[in-house]
Amino acid sequence: MMPDELHTTDRERAKGDSEEVLAQAGVESDEDDHSGEEGPGDHQDGGAAATGSSKKKKMSKKKKLKEALTGRKDPEGSGKADTKPQLSQEQLNQLAQINPSLKDELERKSPSEIQDFIKKLSLGDMVTGAGAAAPHQKDLAQYKFWKTQPVPKFDDQPSEEGEIQAVDPERVPKEPAPLPAGFEWVTMDLTDPQQHDEVYDLLSNHYVEDHESMFRFKYSSSFLKWALMAPGWRKEWHVGVRASQSQKLVAFISGIPVNMRVRQRTISCTEINFMCNHKKVRQKRLAPVLIKEITRRTHLSGIYQAVYTAGTLIPTPVATCRYFHRSLDWQKLYDVEFSPLPPGSTPLRQIARYKLPTQTEIQGLRPMETKDVEAILDLLKRYLARTELAPLFTKEEVQHWLIDHADPSAPERVVWAYVSEDPETHKITDFFSFYILESTIINAKKYDTIKAAYLFYYASEAAFGNDKAAYKARLNALMKDALILAKEAKFDVFNALTHLDNPLFLEDQKFGPGDGLLHYYLYNYRTAPVTGGLNKANQVDEKQAGGIGLVML
Structure with missing residues (x-):
C-alpha cells in the first residue's frame, strides 16, 4: 500500500504506458482525439456545445505539449525529430498533472533551470519521476533501478x-550484498515479542504517509501478525536492517508465499509488502538493496516470481485500479480534512446523503464461523x-x-466476515468481508x-447465472x-x-473516487495487461470489471 490511498485530496497519479499517461493530461494521439471526454471525477455535460474550431484549438494544445515532451515536431510528416522546444507555463502545469513528484522538483527551480532540467529528461523519466535524483523521492520509484530488474519495459508489447529471466539456483548468492557502512542485515523473528514490537514501532512511525503529511497508516499488532504470519510464512522472508552501533531497526521488508493464477497458468510467488525505511536513513538508498535481498532469499527457496503493488508508477504495471471511498461518518472526515465540502452543498446535506439504515436486509446474514470455511472455499474458488x-x-x-x-x-480485531445462509437449504449463497486499517x-x-x-x-x-442485472x-444489496x-x-x-466486480456497485452505494491509483506488478513474469x-x-x-481477483493488504 502506498500514500495515495490515504485520502481523497491527493493529486492524481499517472497510469499505464506513455500514451496513456499523456492522455491523462489531455494529450491524446492525433488520430484519436477525445476532446469531449471528461477527466476523473469531473461531471460530464455531454460536450455537445463544442464547435469544430474549439476542438481544433484544443487538439493544437495537445499536439504542442506532446511535441514538447517527446521532441517530435513533424508538421510535414518528414519523420525528423527536433530538439525539445521550451515548455510554456500551461504545458508545465499539464506536465505536473501527469507527475506530481516532478511538480515538487520543478517548484524548487528557477524558470531557466526548469527548461534545462526538462531538456535532460526522457519521456519515461517524465512519466515516472526518475532522473530528477530528488531527495524527497522514494527509492522504490527510481526508474533507473528497475531498468536492471527482470520486469517488462514501458513500451513492451508482450507476444x-x-x-x-531464467534463474540458475546454483548462481544465487549464498550471502547478502554489503550494506552501507554502519548498517547490518538481520532476520526478524516475529514470534519474539520484542522483535515483533520493533517492527510494529518502525511501521507505526515511519511507514506510508500521504503527500501532504496529514495521515499515516497505523497498523495494529494484531494486523501485523495476521498479514505477516499467513500459512506457509517463513521467518527468513522478514528482512530487517539495523544500525550497527545502536542496534536500532531502521528498515524492513517482508514476503509471504502465495500461489497465483495468471490467466491459465499457475505460478508460485512471493507477495512483497511493508517495505519501510526510517526517516533518518532515507538518503542511504536502502530500498534497492532491500528489494535485492528479499529477491535473493526467495530465490534460495526456489521461488522466482513475485507480486507487489505500489501507488507510484514504475516499470510496468500488469493492471491499475483506483481507490474509492464511502463516507460513514462524514462530519468527522470533514473535520480532519479527509473529505471536502462539495461546492453548493452543506454539512447537513452531506450527513443526510451518507446516512444508512440501522438494520441489514439480506435474509440469513450472520457472522462467518469456522464451520463455514469449506463452503466459503468452494464458493470463493469458483x-x-x-x-x-x-x-x-x-x-x-x-x-x-x-x-x-x-x-x-477486542480493540484489535482485524477482519469482519459475514455469510448469507439459505434458511431452507442451509447452503451458503454469499459472503463478504472487510478488514480494519487505521490511519494516524x-x-x-x-481526533x-x-x-x-x-x-x-x-x-x-x-x-x-446469465442474469447480470x-x-x-x-x-449492491450485499455491499x-x-x-x-x-x-x-x-x-x-x-x-x-x-x-x-466492484464497479458494479461503487456508484450506487455512493462511493466517491479518490485520487489514489494502485498499480499491480509481477516480478520476473511477462503477461498482457489485465x-x-x-x-x-x-x-x-x-x-472493465473482473480482471483483478487479488486483494493485497
Whole structure:
C-alpha cells in the first residue's frame, strides 16, 4: 500500500504506458482525439456545445505539449525529430498533472533551470519521476533501478506469457550484498515479542504517509501478525536492517508465499509488502538493496516470481485500479480534512446523503464461523476463477484470512466476515468481508485516528447465472449491508478498489473516487495487461470489471 490511498485530496497519479499517461493530461494521439471526454471525477455535460474550431484549438494544445515532451515536431510528416522546444507555463502545469513528484522538483527551480532540467529528461523519466535524483523521492520509484530488474519495459508489447529471466539456483548468492557502512542485515523473528514490537514501532512511525503529511497508516499488532504470519510464512522472508552501533531497526521488508493464477497458468510467488525505511536513513538508498535481498532469499527457496503493488508508477504495471471511498461518518472526515465540502452543498446535506439504515436486509446474514470455511472455499474458488489474476486459496488460508480469532469486542480485531445462509437449504449463497486499517492523524487537533474499513474478498452464487442485472442487484444489496455493519462497528470510512466486480456497485452505494491509483506488478513474469475496472480516463467502468481477483493488504 502506498500514500495515495490515504485520502481523497491527493493529486492524481499517472497510469499505464506513455500514451496513456499523456492522455491523462489531455494529450491524446492525433488520430484519436477525445476532446469531449471528461477527466476523473469531473461531471460530464455531454460536450455537445463544442464547435469544430474549439476542438481544433484544443487538439493544437495537445499536439504542442506532446511535441514538447517527446521532441517530435513533424508538421510535414518528414519523420525528423527536433530538439525539445521550451515548455510554456500551461504545458508545465499539464506536465505536473501527469507527475506530481516532478511538480515538487520543478517548484524548487528557477524558470531557466526548469527548461534545462526538462531538456535532460526522457519521456519515461517524465512519466515516472526518475532522473530528477530528488531527495524527497522514494527509492522504490527510481526508474533507473528497475531498468536492471527482470520486469517488462514501458513500451513492451508482450507476444507470449511467461518468465522473463531464467534463474540458475546454483548462481544465487549464498550471502547478502554489503550494506552501507554502519548498517547490518538481520532476520526478524516475529514470534519474539520484542522483535515483533520493533517492527510494529518502525511501521507505526515511519511507514506510508500521504503527500501532504496529514495521515499515516497505523497498523495494529494484531494486523501485523495476521498479514505477516499467513500459512506457509517463513521467518527468513522478514528482512530487517539495523544500525550497527545502536542496534536500532531502521528498515524492513517482508514476503509471504502465495500461489497465483495468471490467466491459465499457475505460478508460485512471493507477495512483497511493508517495505519501510526510517526517516533518518532515507538518503542511504536502502530500498534497492532491500528489494535485492528479499529477491535473493526467495530465490534460495526456489521461488522466482513475485507480486507487489505500489501507488507510484514504475516499470510496468500488469493492471491499475483506483481507490474509492464511502463516507460513514462524514462530519468527522470533514473535520480532519479527509473529505471536502462539495461546492453548493452543506454539512447537513452531506450527513443526510451518507446516512444508512440501522438494520441489514439480506435474509440469513450472520457472522462467518469456522464451520463455514469449506463452503466459503468452494464458493470463493469458483468466483475467482472468473478473473484473470487471482490467488489459489487453500482451506488453511481461508480460515486464516477470514476468521478473526480475537474476541469480536477486542480493540484489535482485524477482519469482519459475514455469510448469507439459505434458511431452507442451509447452503451458503454469499459472503463478504472487510478488514480494519487505521490511519494516524498527524498534528491531530480533535481526533487522533481515522478508522477505515477496506473491502476484502467476497463472492455470490448470483455471479454464475446469465442474469447480470440480478447479480448486480444482489451485489449492491450485499455491499449495502456491509456498509451498515461497518457503520455499526464505528468505522469512519469504507474503502474499495476497482478490482473484482466492484464497479458494479461503487456508484450506487455512493462511493466517491479518490485520487489514489494502485498499480499491480509481477516480478520476473511477462503477461498482457489485465483490466482493473477503469477506462482510459481512469474512470470506473463496468465493462472493465473482473480482471483483478487479488486483494493485497
